Amino acid sequence: MKNLKSRPTDAELLELYAFFQQASVGDNNTDSPSLFNLKAQDKWSAWNGKKGMSQEAAKEAYIVYAEELIAKYG
Template sequence: MVSEQFNAAAEKVKSLTKRPSDDEFLQLYALFKQASVGDNDTAKPGLLDLKGKAKWEAWNKQKGKSSEAAQQEYITFVEGLVAKYA
């Protein structure tokens, strides 16, 4: 089941021994939020909130993607990170 694999992948991320790049973190965040919350309907952060704005934009790029598709993409992405950083 995809949900169980998704939860397992979310746990695997916590065990990485090296830090992924900022872009990889943003992709992880965006896919996780899309999979668990759905489309981004929050207000865009202000100009001075650079981190919040980057996260918002990354998540917003996933708009329209189903939860199942986002979960599967997250699982695949985490597997790549584990191979690269574990």
């Protein structure tokens, strides 16, 4: 991802982060961060949105999504 010609949107990066966390850790079991910490709240919400997805499915989804981003941003 660091070698892309242009930066993906924040929403796209959050989606990639969520797949990565779900693939490596599994379901989000952390407390929701403070609403005043917007970046942490966004990351927590994105990961929490993958709850119930198996780690194997998340790994596959991560790869597919990363390939889409590479095709889109070169």
